[in-house]
Amino acid sequence: MIIWGSYVMNKELKTGEFYCPHCSNPRSFIHKLPRRWGHLYWIPLIPMDKYDSYIECQTCKKTYNEQVLDHDPRRDKAAAETNLSALIGQIMIHVAHAQKTELSAPSITMTIKDVLGLETLSPQAEETYAVPMDKNAMLDLVREHAGLLTAKGQEIVLVKSVGAIPLTPEVGRLVGEIGAAMGMTASHVNGVLADLAQNPAAPHLVEPALVPSQEQRATSA
Numbered sequence: 001m002i003i004w005g006s007y008v009m010n011k012e013l014k015t016g017e018f019y020c021p022h023c024s025n026p027r028s029f030i031h032k033l034p035r036r037w038g039h040l041y042w043i044p045l046i047p048m049d050k051y052d053s054y055i056e057c058q059t060c061k062k063t064y065n066e067q068v069l070d071h072d073p074r075r076d077k078a079a080a081e082t083n084l085s086a087l088i089g090q091i092m093i094h095v096a097h098a099q100k101t102e103l104s105a106p107s108i109t110m111t112i113k114d115v116l117g118l119e120t121l122s123p124q125a126e127e128t129y130a131v132p133m134d135k136n137a138m139l140d141l142v143r144e145h146a147g148l149l150t151a152k153g154q155e156i157v158l159v160k161s162v163g164a165i166p167l168t169p170e171v172g173r174l175v176g177e178i179g180a181a182m183g184m185t186a187s188h189v190n191g192v193l194a195d196l197a198q199n200p201a202a203p204h205l206v207e208p209a210l211v212p213s214q215e216q217r218a219t220s221a
């Protein structure tokens with residue numbers, strides 16, 4: 001009797017580490033390409049149907065399409081940290097310059113960590129404010145990334161950058177431009193500055209400045 005038929009074999013395309021949405025953790029994966037083979041006496045001889053390749057978590061065995069490899073909350077978080085460090089650091093440098101003061105890099109670092117609620121900043125994040133940008137580049141940066149901050153976070157960045165130094169018209173104008181680049185109205189910015197003028201000693205953080213992650217939004221909704 002001749003034994004023949006077909007079965008599916010998985011070819012391993014690659015292995016690596018990814019963020020498994022089911023495990024909510026970094027896990028190892030195997031990228032598999034299934035293919036049906038015609039066999040004779042169980043020896044695969046004829047390649048038949050091709051299937052879509054998939055990513056398999058080696059812990060929970062759930063499978064995903066390849067796009068899952070693009071989703072990495074750690075990488076997203078690192079990018080947000082770098083972009084927001086640039087935004088806050090560059091705003092602080094420009095406001096200090098308008099105030100005719102100079103800020104040391106460590107004091108900028110301290111404020112950024114405070115605003116973002118971080119213990120440490122990555123070297124990549126610190127590099128983003130080592131060199132002052134020109135004003136238009138700074139405002140472009142603010143337009144691009146201010147959405148990573150909550151409305152309260154945006155106010156805190158303005159307040160922290162102005163600090164306890166009394167407001168001059170020049171500084172007020174600059175802060176108005178920065179606020180507008182964040183999408184704030186002029187009266188909103190003026191309100192923030194008026195609050196600060198009344199209470200210059202304590203421009204401290206009262207709630208997390210970062211926009212909540214999608215997971216947090218989903219659970220609080």
Ligand SMILES: [Zn+2]
Pocket residue numbers: 020021022023024027057058059060061062
């Ligand atoms: Zn998993």
